[in-house]
Amino acid sequence: MALRGIRFCKDCANILYAKEQYDNEGSNRNLIYSCRICEYTEKATKAEDYLVYHRQVRRLAEHVATDYKDYPLDPTLSRSINVSCPRCDHREAVLFHSEKEGGESGMRMTYVCTYRGEDGACGYSWQS
Structure with a gap:
């Protein structure tokens, strides 16, 4: 798992946490980054802002020759x-x-x- 860049609050310098925000009707969701200490929030605007973490899965080789002599x-x-x-x-x-x-x-x-x-x-x- 590789974390994207960690975001910090512009007001109090604490870590911003990703969470969902619903509009008034509750039908549309937006990703925002919110500070748990003060009221600062920033909306995710670019496509890469929507990626919170990336998990890269490696595939093993189809056949791995192994020497079992030991x-x-x-x-x-x-x-x-x-x-x-x-x-x-x-x-x-x-x-x-x-x-x-x-x-x-x-x-x-x-x-x-x-x-x-x-x-x-x-x-x-x-x-x-």
Whole structure:
């Protein structure tokens, strides 16, 4: 969230707060900036005056290649002995939730094999 410029009261130098002001019939609304200390108000006149804050949403890349080789060494990740690695049949893996790829909503479970033998670490990862 990025705030636009902060406005200050011309009379007492306190912060001006944005609020709506209705006309006599109650059908039209105007944005005004009002001081909470004195009676000073100023009407928003330019288009950029109507923007109180701006929230910028960043999109993640469609597919982010991740190297999971160090994940089995992380003691803070959950571990499961109820899964079998599709590559080496080792019966232990670390697991964590991650977002689904391709703009799908929801989460997926990612598993990383913890096998570390004389011939090296498996480190194979798969999702469910």
